[in-house]
Amino acid sequence: MSKHDPLEPLSPDHLAADLFGYQSVLTDEETKIVMKVRDFLTAEVAPRANEFWEKGESPVHLLPKIAELDITGLGYEFDGRIPARKVLTGWLGLEFARVDPSTSTMFSVHSGLAMSSISILGSEEQRQRWLPSMRTMDKIGAFGLSEPHGGSDVSGGLETTARLEGDHWILDGSKRWIGNATFADLIIVFAKDEADDEVKGFVVEKDFDGFRAEKIEGKYSLRAVENADIYFENCRVPVANKLENANSFVDTSKVLRLTRGGVAWAAVGVMIGAYERAVAYARERVQFGRPIASFQLISDLIARMAGNITASLGMALRVSQLQDEGIHYDEHAALSKTYCTTRLREVVGWAREIMGGNGILLDYDVIRYFADAEALYSYEGTSQMNNLIVGRGVTGYSAFV
Template structure:
């Protein structure tokens, strides 16, 4: 039996009507298998309860570290970097089971590790990335502020002041995933000396750094988002990311991870779709499963269309990233389109279930609620639309 035959014997992923998964090679499929096994054993059984209680399942960290999915894009341990298609597909697989865990994964593996990889010196990479790959250190990423979301590039209020061999950070960050328990948080702050944004690695026990959990969320409830307060928080100069010298460097990290949100949006759509298909086959009304009825099949077809279009865009994003020609407007369009379609798909899944669609044990409502966060973070739909519009017209419509 050839490797290709082995791939074709795997169960086809629901929602991948055009068979994009066949683009993965046999070695990559080994990792997909391992990831699905990890998710089935450790994540799926606790996803509903953790979401309901707004608690993070810390017991998944150790088994997750052993799957081999952390640090793949960075070529650590002398291994060649994983392809962008595999990296994106792993985000899809996690998100189709639990978008909250996919967000945890994306923040640690993408935003935090990615900041150190792209903006840190070789010494800084060697200092932190291996332990982060083993998940002995968990990372967070502090960019958004209480009064600065979409305009944080120009309106950042968190400041950094050089003081001898140290930097003194003051300000506040908001909606920072993982930050309540992260060992390292990448804090972006404006240097008072040159008015440029720089990045700093702040360890959790640093005096002047306080992270407080945001309560009463109704989306991605398992993610432990925090408000961060920085009060004369002093970090050594070797904690300043050596190659982060302006917001352009921050944007390099965001461009990559915005592509990752596209994959998470596809995974979340597939999770909602799978729940809807299962329900349509088992729910009986008027003497037959509702999947027999035209209106139900129409909803399922619409959902599959959204998934197929979004997945095709995600695959092309991976190819552009792999070739090193991925542009801001492409990242923006992919994020905007896939998350907009996600809202539709998740809403249709909930609608298909009628009253049962609001029950957490039916899964659809969890994807429905989580879609709202994916739609908003890493650039709102409107801001991403303006990035695309600027590329079309050559004119900026930003205020």
């Protein structure tokens, strides 16, 4: 058997970091879509990712170009397009995050959280009203669940309220960390109904009276995602904009169960992005007269990174396969999210370590991955909260307070 170059993929379409060739589970047609997206990201996103990260601005100019790829809402059924497998949509999330976690998050908030909320919790009329224009990205979506005083406890601790008055719902309160909210056309908002204390879902349009969004400044993770504080002051939302099937937090959890698996894929993508740069650097950086890749301590770190990537990719892939098979429980999504993002923190730390002082320079990219990993580790449920979900699924007993 001939010696394999570790920087060369197992086949022309595979990433070199995919040591076990997981991409082979994709069909030929799915692989063509992945390659189209990979080429786009290389040409359009990679050259300016650091620039937008440093500015703290979302690359909204890319949205029409992303729309042309026709991958938005790929998991949902549209006229002339059948839903793609979750295996494919997950892999596309990996590809985005591998190049730029911020662009990945900007896209996944719209195509994942916002569109999933309408697809899963909306009526047929609501799906027809909003999803086609979201697919073409003529309307951009955001997702509002977290609050200034509530993150892990939002299932029972929402402070944003809704009350029905005639043909409108009146929303009062605020949300925090809402990605895309500074430029979104539609914001999915969850609020507690004053009448029955149940969590209800609404589609708030940006021009509604009583709604405003303020960009959060001083953020040093996912800087090119424009997270916002959003406020509702006697905000009048038409009855027709209340999501028909969003009537309790159990309904809200259906969306989170789906998108948590997507965070696992994104974590793998970030790992691969950091790994690729660290391996290339180790092969080129010369100390004591030879490339640092030839030193045992560096080789050990690279092997650990490869192990984390391979194990996490296998888990993310299996969760998507279970989704495609219709076998998907809270503990599946929670375990993949907490495991992959924990391994992510290790990988980006090792990548930065390999680069020494250069690892803190934006020119080398790894510090961007290092910082962005912290947001992935925290959003869509902290590691501890997801572990409690896993424990409940395994034992049948809930350890939630």
